[in-house]
Amino acid sequence: MKRPTPCLLRFEPAHSTGASGTHVRDALSSVLRVGDNLWLAGDECASLERLRRQPDGSFGQHVTFALGEFLDLPAGPDAEVDIEGIAEADHYLWVVGSHSRKRRQPKPEHPDPAKQLQKLAQVESDANRYLLARIPLLPDPATGNYELHRHAPHPTRPGHTLRAAQLRGDAATNDLLRLLRRDEHLGPFLSIPGKDNGFDIEGLAAAPDGRLFLGLRGPVLRGWAVVLEIKLREDKHGRLRLAKLPGTPNRYHKHFLDLHGMGLRELRLVGPDLYLLAGPTMDLDGTIAVYRWAGATRSHTDHVLHPPNSLKRLFDVPHRPGRDKAEGMAVLDAHHLLLVFDSPADTRKPTADAVVADVYTMSGR
Secondary structure (H helix, E strand, C coil), rough: CCEEEEEEECHHHHHCCCCCCCCCHHHEEEEEEECCEEEEEEEECCCEEEEECCCCCCCEEEEEEEHHCCCCCCCCCCCCCCCCEEEEEECCCEEEEEEEEEEECCCCCCHHHHHHHHHHHHHEEEEHHHEEEEEEEECCCCCCCCECEEEEECCCCCEEEEECCCECECCCHHHHHHHHCCCCHHHHHHHCCHHHHCCCEEEEECCCCEEEEEEEEEEECCCCCEEEEEEEEEEECEEEEECCCCCCCCCCEEEEEECCCCCEEEEEEEEEEEEEEEEECCCCCCEEEEECCCCCHHCCCEECCCCCEEEEEECCCCCCCCCCCCEEEEECCCEEEEEECCCCCCHHHCCCCCEEEEEEEECCC
16 A cells, blocks of 8 residues: 655644643544535534645645534533534534543552542543534635534525534433433443443534434444444424434434444545544554445445445554554545544644644545
């Protein structure tokens, strides 16, 4: 396989640091190309970042969009959302939080071991993590840049308004998690922290027919990763609700994929095919790879898939111990995928406000 081609992403210093003090380039979790724009999300902020393709092939002209300007975040507009997936379809940008719980991190060097053991036993939840939402996304005729709106006229349906909306929920849960509590496979994992192989969404793809595909980093069940398929509708109060999937009485389908023990980090649709970025489910170093699930959107039932039956491993992505973990994947053009990395190595940071992404050829199509 050919070596990846580097692609430089430049951020503006004035709005590149989140509330936690982490630079956006150091915690990238999802990336999406729409037109000449590259949209990025981080897991330690409450905003979306937009870049624009430059003549030299890099991306710059960084603009930040605070999610609180478009959505009602239960923990407030400044609290971390833990955004793990973004997608685009039918003039909307879709956003999903991890929906996971977290275990507190002990400090081994602390002089009081008992206190650190107590900390390790504490499991918490963040209200903003339970976010699944859409925001109107339309191009500016003057600049060509795509802009987010709280509401806007539909560009092709006179009299119809595009509106930002989110799945019905509260500070502790939402309709999706309430439904999954009764699921024989996933229900037992909802109370387990994501880093412990608990329930953890880390991928999102939106199909033209309104279906959403959610990739789970965890749980991985006996080596099988999970993709959830759902569809949402807007109720009379402007909230999103789970709808029945076409042709079935079900409100979700489960797809179990044999990814050799890996969980999912990103999902991207290319026609009817779903490209999968897979990696370790727990907080450890391990293999990262890209797969293609051929004809994924043609499925209308639960699946159990393993290579080579419609599921092909395309290439592995190099990583370094503790660094350079591929977290986001965008379809750059008809032949190339762009990958961004969480905890990028210093060699990926040529300046104080830039980071290098990798571009891979979509071989094996």
